[in-house]
Each structure stands twice: as C-alpha cells, then as structure tokens.
Amino acid sequence: MNKNTKKILALAFMAIFIVSTVSVAFLGGGRVATQTQKPTDTTITGTPADNYPDAKRATFCETGPAQSTKYITEFKIPTACTQPLAIMADSTGAVWFTESNTGNLGKFDLTTKSFQEFTNAQWQKGEKSMMWGLGTAQDGNIWITDSQHNLVWKFNPVDKSYQRFAFPKSDTSEGSFPQMLLIDGKNAYINDFTGRKIGVFTTDHIGPDLGMTSIPSPGNYNFTSSMVTDSAGKIWYTIWIYQQGGSLVSYDQKTGNFTQYSLPQDIQAPNGITIDTSGKLWIMDTASSYFFDFDPASKKFTKHTTSPPPISSYGNASGLIKTPISRPYWNHFDDKGRLWFNEQVANSLGVYDPASQSLVEYVIPSKNPNWSDCGVGQDCGVAQLLDFTVDHNKVWFTEWVENNIGVLDSSVALPISVTSSDDSIIVHHGQNVTVSLDISPQEQLSEPVSIITSNIVGPQTLTIKPQQTLVTVGTPQTVKVTISVDNFAMPGTYQVLAGARYQDVTVSKYINVTIE
Structure with a gap:
C-alpha cells in the first residue's frame, strides 16, 4: 500500500x-x-x-x-x-x-x-502512526504495533534499544493495519484490522523476522477486531463490516477449526473484546452506547447500555x-x-x-x-x-x-449510592409499572443530582420516565420511575438503566424488564 x-x-x-x-x-x-x-x-x-x-x-x-x-x-x-x-x-x-x-x-x-x-x-x-498495541513479554522486552508502517517494534528496557520487524502484508485492497497486541505466555497475537487476519509469533523468537504465523479470518468481512484467548487456548475475536453485521469467531489453535456466531444486528462496530472468569465474552460496540455479553454455553447475546x-x-x-x-x-x-x-x-x-x-x-x-x-x-x-x-x-x-x-x-468513595426497589419486573403489553429509585448521599452535596435513564430499545417497545429530573439529596430520597410498554411490543426481556448524576460521576442500576 x-x-x-x-x-x-x-x-x-x-x-x-x-x-x-x-x-x-x-x-x-x-x-x-x-x-x-x-x-x-x-x-x-x-x-x-x-x-x-x-x-x-x-x-x-x-x-x-x-x-x-x-x-x-x-x-x-x-x-x-x-x-x-x-x-x-x-x-x-x-x-x-x-x-x-x-x-x-x-x-x-x-x-x-x-x-x-x-x-x-x-x-x-x-x-x-497510530500505535495501538503495547505489551510486555516474559523476558521483559516491550512490544509495540505500528499501523502506519506495517511494523512491530521491540524495545529493550535495559539498553533502551529499538528493533523493528516487518508485519506480514495482506493482499486485501485496504492493505494491512497491525492494531492491538495480546501477549499470552510466550505467544503474541496481533489483529490485522483491515488485512483480515490474526498474526501469531513467539516473543522469544530470535532472527531477522518475527517468524509470524497468519490465521486468515473466515468470510469476506472488512475488519478484524482485537482478540482474547480463553482457558482452553482458543482465540476469540470479531469480524465485521461497518453497520452491516459480522460474526464472533472462535479459533481452536490445536485443530485449526473456526466456529462462528452471528452477531446481533444492532452491533455495528464491535471493537473491544474480553473474557470473564466464567468464560463469557464481552464485546463493546463503538458505533452506539451498547455493550454485549455472549455465553458460549447458551450461545446467547445479552445487550447492555x-x-x-x-x-x-x-x-x-x-x-x-x-x-x-x-x-x-x-x-x-x-x-x-x-x-x-x-x-x-x-x-x-x-x-x-x-x-x-x-x-x-x-x-x-x-x-x-x-x-x-x-x-x-x-x-x-x-x-x-x-x-x-x-x-x-x-x-x-x-x-x-x-x-x-x-x-x-x-x-x-462515591458521592451517592443508588439502589432500586426491583431488579427484575414483568409487564404486559400496554401496561406500565412504577419502580422506586433510592438515592443516598455519601457526603455533603453542593448541588442537586440529575436523574438519568437509558434504554436498549426504542419507545416502540418501552419507555422509562422519572417523575423528577433534578433532586436535592441532603438526606436519602426516593424517586419514582415509570416504565411503560407499548401495545405492540415484542415479548422478551429488555434492560433499562436508571441512576443519578452528580457533577462528574454517574451511579446507575440496571433493571430487567420482561414483556409478556
């Protein structure tokens, strides 16, 4: 390029x-x-x-x-x-x-x-150059990605020297874009954001090049996201076209097999991905206010805001x-x-x-x-x-x-605490329910708090409305929040967010709303 x-x-x-x-x-x-x-x-x-x-x-x-x-x-x-x-x-x-x-x-x-x-x-x-990737190897050397020049750098903290290595070029029309870096043991992984691959090399490799192995991304998607490894050594990442869908990919390094899970339609730009101790994957959508978790056991995505x-x-x-x-x-x-x-x-x-x-x-x-x-x-x-x-x-x-x-x-310590009367509620079509939001000061507040709400679906499904938008919280206060369900809302469980914003901190609670 x-x-x-x-x-x-x-x-x-x-x-x-x-x-x-x-x-x-x-x-x-x-x-x-x-x-x-x-x-x-x-x-x-x-x-x-x-x-x-x-x-x-x-x-x-x-x-x-x-x-x-x-x-x-x-x-x-x-x-x-x-x-x-x-x-x-x-x-x-x-x-x-x-x-x-x-x-x-x-x-x-x-x-x-x-x-x-x-x-x-x-x-x-x-x-x-956008130098997104940074990590320390077991031997203490620091590795850096360099997207502009298709390079990977190694920095030796002892003698303060830099060594550069060529990142394998892609034959895609957009060329290569080495982006994030993950070091897991001796293995280092780099996603080629526009080059449709994951690069893998060992950080103790000695030679003029990285000795990198390329794992081609399945399908014909424009972007390959950052990656994470699970306890079994599988690599998880997303492949996608901006605002046009994509897949969550699991790659088994032992067998060379791919498993793909279609992303929900409302994920438009899935960049960040990580994994929790239970094996759930967590994905951030940079084109919205949403993030998602994926349970490999149930193969279910859950949306958060x-x-x-x-x-x-x-x-x-x-x-x-x-x-x-x-x-x-x-x-x-x-x-x-x-x-x-x-x-x-x-x-x-x-x-x-x-x-x-x-x-x-x-x-x-x-x-x-x-x-x-x-x-x-x-x-x-x-x-x-x-x-x-x-x-x-x-x-x-x-x-x-x-x-x-x-x-x-x-x-x-946070300036306020926020709890809700209900963590989960059931509402029928065309009905509404009121939830109490309890706000307690943890210090002397110099101004009122703002009540904020957010919703993972539009008003054609449900709406959430606080009875007050500004509240003086000198002592514990309760704010009523009304959740209304549209007459033609699709059945399912949806998540809403309600909380309070004080100066530069917002504290919120999630409530699961099941529509029957």
Missing part, C-alpha cells in the same frame, strides 16, 4: 472511530498518516507540534494544563504534542505508553511523578444532536470481577459490576472543544481517551489530543 492510500485509510478509520457525531476538526484536514511536506503556516518550535500547522495545534496537541478531580489525576507529558495512545502498567508499577506523533515509548514513575521518553532513532522526523453522555462531552451548540451516544471502545476486567471500558465520545471511563448490576461512570477532567459541538461553550469537549489499562484500584489512561496520561482511583 502506498503512502497516499495509507493516508486515506487512516482518515477513514479515524472518521468512523474517533470523530464524534458533529466534529469537523478532523474532517477538515487532520491526518494520522505521514505528512511528506511541512505544513504551511507553521511556527517552528522544535517539538512534535511542528507536525501540525498552527491552526490545528489546539485540535491535536492540547488546549490547556493537566486537570484533576476527586477521582482522577492527570499528568502533562513534558514533550509537546506526543499524542499518547497505548498504555500499560508493568510489574513494578511503572506506566508505559506509546507516543503516536513521535514513535517513542514513554515511561511514568508514580513515586517520583516523573517522565522518561525513549527516543527511537529509527523513526523519521515528521512521521506519525451506558448512561446518556453528559452534555459537557458533546455540547450540542448547534442543536443538531438528537440522540448522543457514548461509543464504548476497549474493555478490561479488574481483580474484583468488574468490567471497565472507555466511553470515547462521552469523555468517560465506565465500570460495570455484574454482581450488583450497577454502573459507575467517571468524566475525564480535560476536554478539547475542537472535537465536539461546543460553540463558544466552556468546559466542553473530549480528550480522546483512546486506551486504558487496569492495575488493581488504579485505571491508567491516555488523552490523545491533550498530551496527558491520567489515573483514576476507584477506591475513592
């Missing part, structure tokens, strides 16, 4: 998965791919910001200093406009991240709160956004069995607890207004939280357009 094709592909990829509903900043000329000429109207600073013209620097580099809340602390990367992307924590607690605008690997020491950035001497000045995005993330200055979505992207389980995921255009991190059927969402403090419909609004936008990693109670993340890394401390 030539560089011009790469540029078009990168732009299309970002338009689908990074640009929010109304953003014109990226479509107006921003690129992730290589620029062969220096942009015009550029003030030379001697930093990676020089890869963008002055008019685009606020969009792609940063709009302000690092911010903090009670739950989240951000740290500004010393070098300007590095565009941090992949992130991980090693066994010592150090945090590593890729710099997609420099080709370098960065390291953050939590004890000293200091950064180190390791120069990649093989990287050509002015180059950019996030809360509606806070208006601070999308702004809606134009009034054109009628149904804002959160776009959940990647996902990881913590050591408490909770599912974490980034809500890219809601500028939030969410954590779903399957045991309590609850959801907590934290808004990221930094916001870049150039990626949202902010108008002249203040405190509006998204920082492009594109990757994160979970390390016990700490959740580390990158802010691609604010040049920050951040950490969320999930051990910090």
Whole structure:
C-alpha cells in the first residue's frame, strides 16, 4: 500500500472511530498518516507540534494544563504534542505508553511523578502512526504495533534499544493495519484490522523476522477486531463490516477449526473484546452506547447500555444532536470481577459490576472543544481517551489530543449510592409499572443530582420516565420511575438503566424488564 492510500485509510478509520457525531476538526484536514511536506503556516518550535500547522495545534496537541478531580489525576507529558495512545502498567508499577506523533515509548514513575521518553532513532522526523498495541513479554522486552508502517517494534528496557520487524502484508485492497497486541505466555497475537487476519509469533523468537504465523479470518468481512484467548487456548475475536453485521469467531489453535456466531444486528462496530472468569465474552460496540455479553454455553447475546453522555462531552451548540451516544471502545476486567471500558465520545471511563448490576461512570477532567459541538461553550469537549489499562484500584489512561496520561482511583468513595426497589419486573403489553429509585448521599452535596435513564430499545417497545429530573439529596430520597410498554411490543426481556448524576460521576442500576 502506498503512502497516499495509507493516508486515506487512516482518515477513514479515524472518521468512523474517533470523530464524534458533529466534529469537523478532523474532517477538515487532520491526518494520522505521514505528512511528506511541512505544513504551511507553521511556527517552528522544535517539538512534535511542528507536525501540525498552527491552526490545528489546539485540535491535536492540547488546549490547556493537566486537570484533576476527586477521582482522577492527570499528568502533562513534558514533550509537546506526543499524542499518547497505548498504555500499560508493568510489574513494578511503572506506566508505559506509546507516543503516536513521535514513535517513542514513554515511561511514568508514580513515586517520583516523573517522565522518561525513549527516543527511537529509527523513526523519521515528521512521521506519525497510530500505535495501538503495547505489551510486555516474559523476558521483559516491550512490544509495540505500528499501523502506519506495517511494523512491530521491540524495545529493550535495559539498553533502551529499538528493533523493528516487518508485519506480514495482506493482499486485501485496504492493505494491512497491525492494531492491538495480546501477549499470552510466550505467544503474541496481533489483529490485522483491515488485512483480515490474526498474526501469531513467539516473543522469544530470535532472527531477522518475527517468524509470524497468519490465521486468515473466515468470510469476506472488512475488519478484524482485537482478540482474547480463553482457558482452553482458543482465540476469540470479531469480524465485521461497518453497520452491516459480522460474526464472533472462535479459533481452536490445536485443530485449526473456526466456529462462528452471528452477531446481533444492532452491533455495528464491535471493537473491544474480553473474557470473564466464567468464560463469557464481552464485546463493546463503538458505533452506539451498547455493550454485549455472549455465553458460549447458551450461545446467547445479552445487550447492555451506558448512561446518556453528559452534555459537557458533546455540547450540542448547534442543536443538531438528537440522540448522543457514548461509543464504548476497549474493555478490561479488574481483580474484583468488574468490567471497565472507555466511553470515547462521552469523555468517560465506565465500570460495570455484574454482581450488583450497577454502573459507575467517571468524566475525564480535560476536554478539547475542537472535537465536539461546543460553540463558544466552556468546559466542553473530549480528550480522546483512546486506551486504558487496569492495575488493581488504579485505571491508567491516555488523552490523545491533550498530551496527558491520567489515573483514576476507584477506591475513592462515591458521592451517592443508588439502589432500586426491583431488579427484575414483568409487564404486559400496554401496561406500565412504577419502580422506586433510592438515592443516598455519601457526603455533603453542593448541588442537586440529575436523574438519568437509558434504554436498549426504542419507545416502540418501552419507555422509562422519572417523575423528577433534578433532586436535592441532603438526606436519602426516593424517586419514582415509570416504565411503560407499548401495545405492540415484542415479548422478551429488555434492560433499562436508571441512576443519578452528580457533577462528574454517574451511579446507575440496571433493571430487567420482561414483556409478556
């Protein structure tokens, strides 16, 4: 694939998965791919910001200093406009991240709160690449994917050296796009996002190439998602065409056999995938506000929803956004069995607890207004939280357009607790039922809480409406929520979400509604 094709592909990829509903900043000329000429109207600073013209620097580099809340602390990367992307924590607690605008690997020491950035001497000045994949091998070496150049890099933390390897090219018209990286024992797996394959190699391989084995994706789908391995060593991933369906794939590495499960029609862009201790697969849909679990035993998919995005993330200055979505992207389980995921255009991190059927969402403090419909609004936008990693109670993340890394401390007490009178209800066609939502303050609140609701189906099936939208919670309060079922609703079990939003935190409960 030539560089011009790469540029078009990168732009299309970002338009689908990074640009929010109304953003014109990226479509107006921003690129992730290589620029062969220096942009015009550029003030030379001697930093990676020089890869963008002055008019685009606020969009792609940063709009302000690092911010903090009670739950989240951000740290500004010393070098300007590095565009941090992949992130991980090693066994010592150090945090590593890729710099997609420099080709370098960065390291953050939590004890000293200091950064180190390791120069990649093989990287050509002015180059950019979406470096999504990052992982540590058993021997301590760090592996990185490089989508723009069809490369995989190995970084030796001892001598600070980089070694590059060619990623096998694909014969598809879109070419190859090495994206996410999974290291399981000595095996490393990389999904070729546009090349219709999974690449596998051993991290202790010695030689001029990776010795990679390619597992072709079945069918004729455009995209191959990230992957996860189960306890039996099977590889699970999704293959799909944007908004046109796809399959969940299980590949048995011992037999070479594929098993495919058709994805529900309302999964449009299944990116993140992970697995829980029971063997359930969890899939994030980046084109909606939904995420799904799949039980291999029953072969059943179950649909879940996030809360509606806070208006601070999308702004809606134009009034054109009628149904804002959160776009959940990647996902990881913590050591408490909770599912974490980034809500890219809601500028939030969410954590779903399957045991309590609850959801907590934290808004990221930094916001870049150039990626949202902010108008002249203040405190509006998204920082492009594109990757994160979970390390016990700490959740580390990158802010691609604010040049920050951040950490969320999930051990910090929440400002409110939310419970519901019913976890499951049965409703008949044309009827409604009232559920009580109990909200208790866990600290002194300085303002009312907003009651939020969300639904996995449209009003032609059921609606959920709170009797109050703003509630002062100086003492425990009960809010009545009415769930109404349409006369012609299809029978089945559906999930609704009801909760309360206080400043930068939303606490919600799921209720299963069975229509008979």
